[in-house]
Amino acid sequence: MNNARRNFVIAVGAGVAVLGGAFAMLRSPAAEAAVQNGAAAPGFSVVDSAGRTRTLDEFNGKTVVLEWTNHDCPYVKKHYATGNMQALQREATAAGVTWLTVISSAPGKQGHVSGAAADQLTTSRSAAPSAVLLDESGAVGRLYAARTTPHMYVIGPDRKLVYQGGIDDRNSSDHATVQGARNYVREALAAVRAGRAPETASAPPYGCSIKYAG
C-alpha cells in the first residue's frame, strides 16, 4: 500500500473513531451519573419496612447516613456478625444522625426482603437504623450510583454530600479485618460535627455488587 493510500485509511479510521466517541458521549446515561462530593444529595421517595413512604426531605437539617445492604452478602455479614455496623448505627443515631438502611435488591434476587422480614433482620441482628428503605426498583440506588453492599453515604445538614464509598479501608470479607480498620463513615460524621470537610471524602466502595433489577 502506498503512503497516500495508507494516510487516507488512517484519516478515515480516525474520523470514524472521533464520531463514534462523540455519539457515545451523547447517549451516555445521565441517570446513573454519580453524585459529586459537595453537590446536593438528590431527593427520593421510597417505602420503608412499615410500608410508609419516606423522602429525604423529611430529614432536612439533619445529618443522614445511607447504608446499602444485602443481608446475605459476605461483606455485609462481616460488619453485622462482628457488631461493627450496629455499633456505628447506635453511635450515630445517639448523636442525632438519621440512619437509613437501603435494600436495592430486585424481587427474586439475593438480599430482597419483605418489610416484615426486614424488621425481623433488624431485631435479630440488634441493628439500630432509623428506617429500612425497600428500593426494589433500584431507583434510589441508581440515583446515588450505589454499587456494592455495603456502600455508604454521609449527607450533611445542608443536604450536601459529605462522604461516599466503602465503610472502611479493608476490602475483605474476613471478619478479622474489622479490627484496626480505618472507618471512613465515623471520620466523616466527626468532621460534620466539627463543621469541616472530612479528610477522605471518597474511598472505593467494596463488597458484593448490588443485585439490581435488569
Next chain:
Amino acid sequence: MALRAFLFLLLAAFASFGAAPAHAQIVRTQNAETELLSARAAAAPGETVTLVLRQKKREGWHTYWINPGDSGEPPRLTWTLPAGYEAGALLYPAPRIERLGPITTYVHDDETLYPIALKIPEDARAGADAAISLKATWLICAEICVPEEGAFRLSLPIRAEGRDDARGARLADEAIAALPQSVTTLGFDFKAGDRISIGFPRADAPPNPLSEAITGVNLRNPQYFPYSQALIDHAGEQTVTRRDGQILIDMPLSLSFIKNEAKGEGLLVAEINEGGRWTKRAFMFGNPPDTTLLPTAVARAWAGEAPLASAPRDVQRSAGFVDFLGYILAAFVGGLILNIMPCVFPVLSIKALSLAGGAHAGTARRHGLLFLAGVMATFMALAAVLLALRAAGSAAGWGFQLQEPALIGALALLFFAIGLNLIGAFDIGGSLQNVGGGLAEKGGDVGAFATGALAVVAATPCTAPFMAGALGWAATAPPVASLAVFAGLGLGFAAPFTLLAFAPGLQKLLPKPGAWMDKAKQFLAFPMFAAAVWLVWVLSVQTGAMGTLALLAVFVAFAFAVWAWRLGFVWRVIAGLVLIGVLAGAWTPMTTVVSAADAGAPTKSASLDGEVWSPERVAELRAAGAPVFVNFTAAWCVSCKFNEGAALSRPGLRKFFAERGVIYLKGDWTARDDVIARELAAHGRSGVPLYLYYAPGAAEPVILPQILTEDIVRNAITAAGTPPQGESL
C-alpha cells in the same frame, strides 16, 4: 500365566486410576477446583521456581482481577515458608469486563492459571524437602458472591540439580504465555484532570513495529484496565481517538480518585488484525504493584529482553474416565493396525509361518501366550522408560529409542543378522520355529517371547492411525493411566497372532507346509535387508558418513564371524577377536551425533526441502501474516517418509504452496530435541509425524491427519484459509 498376569495388571490400572500424583493436591470448594503446582519436581538452591495456582471455576462463576472494579475482591495469599524462602505476587492474565446494571467489574471465568515466583535461598540444603504452605482466599461470584478458601501444601525436594515436573512445567509455561505482553519500554502519557487521559505509546517514543501494530488501523475495541481501583469510573465510557501515532483513551474519573496518588499503569486489551483475523491481545504498560520477585521468564520479558512465548494452544487437560477408556480403545485399534505396517509385517509373517507347520495345539497356544508376554513386557518396558524420562523432566516421546544412534546400529545389525539367517547363511537351532528373532536360537519358548519383543522394537518407527492421539494423551496422563494405554496398544498388537495360535480353525486357513516354505522364508530375508539398509540411512543422518562407515564395517565383521563359525575353534576365536576389534573401533563414530550441517543430511537442508522449523520463525511468519505449514518428521519415522513421498514432496503440492505463498517449515526430530518434543506435546502428541497449518490470522493451527495425500493437504489448507491472491497488503 502371562495372560492372567496381564489382566491383573490392567485391573490394577483401572482400580488406581484417578489417584492423583502426590504433589497435585486439588482443593474442591463449592464453586471451584483449585490446586497449587510446581513447575519443578526438584529445585536447586538459589533458583527461582515458578509455582502455578490453577483454578477451575464452576460455569457461570467468576473471580476478580487485581483491580476488581466496582465490587469484588482479588484472591489473597498467605504463605508459610521455610526461613529464607520468598514468594512473589500472584500474576494475573488479562480480565474480562462483567457488567451488571450500573456495576462494572473485572473478572476471570472458567479456568485461570496464575504464575507465582518462589525464590529458593542460596543456602538451602540440598537433599531436604522444603515445606511450602499456602492459604488462599478468593471471592467467587455468579450473581451472588461466596468467599472461599483453600489450604495447599507442597513438599518441594531441594537437590543439587533441579528438574522439571512435566505437568507443572507445562502449566507454568501456559500460565506465563497467557500473561499480558509487556510494552512498558514504549512508555505512555498520563493526564489526570477532570478526566483521565492515557496516551499510548509515549508521544516521544521512537517508532517501532510493535507500537505501529498497536496504534495502526489494525486495532479495534481497545479497552484500558488500570491496576488502581481508584482511578477511573469503571462503568464510564472510554472514548478512543488516534492522533500522531498515539492511541488516546479518555475516561471519567473515579469518585475515589486522589490526584497526588494517581498512576496510570495498567493493561490495554484490544483486538489486533493479524493477517485478516481479529485476535484479542493484552498489552501491559508498567508492572503490576508488588512484583519485585518474578518467575525468570517473566522477569526477562518484562525487562524487555525476550518476548513471552506465543499464546498457549489447546492442550489436553484432565480427562474423564470415558476419555480414558476411549484412549485405551484407540490404542488397541492402533495396535491391531500396527501389524500390517511395513515395519512389522515381515517379522510377524515369519512367526505365522511357524504355525503353518501344523504345530502341536498345546505348543501353539503356549507360543501364542509367550508371544503376547514378549509384546506386553516390551511395551511395558518402553512405557516405564518413557515415564522415567518424563519424571526426570525430559521431553521424550514415542520413537524416542530410535533417537539413540547406538540402538539404531544394534537394530540394523539385528535385522541384517535375521536376514542372513533366513537366507540360510547360518543356521542355529535349525527349525523354522525359531527364525522369528535373533534371540530365538534358545528354542521355541524363548523364541516366541523374543519374537514378541522384536516385533515391538521393529514397530516403533511406525505410527498407526489412532495411536498418535492415545499416546499423546498417555504422555501427560498419570503414570498408571499411561501404562494402561500402552497395555491397550500391546494387547491390540499381540491379538492377531495370539488368536491365530489359539484357533486351530484359523491355522487351517494357512497354506499346507511344503517346499514353498523354505522359499518364503528366504524371500522374507529381503524385507529384513531392506529394513537394515533403511536403518543404516537413519544412522547416517544422525552420525554422518563416519558413523555409516563404522556400522557397515561391523556388518562385514559380523558376516565374517558367521562364516568363520563353521570352521572350528581357532577360526571362531579369530572371528570373535575381529568382531570385538571392529566394534571397539566403530563405537565412537557410530554413537557420536553430528550436527546437521556436518552430516549434510538431506532432511535438514534449508533449500528446496523447506525451511528449518523454530518457534521463533513461526511467530515471525505469522506476525507477517504468512500462511505456514509445519511438518514434524524424523528420518526413522516410516509414516513421515511415506507422507513426504506421497504428498509433501510432490511437485503439484509444492506448486500449490508456492501459488498461495504458504511457507513450508520442517522440524526434524531424528535426534533428540526438547523444543520439538514440547511443541508436539502442546498439540497433544508424543511423537512424529505431526502436520500443522497456520492460516493467516488464525489463533490456532489446523492439525492434519497422520496419513496424507495431496488432496488431504490441499483441502485442509483451502478450508482453513489462505490470503487473498493477487493482492499484496
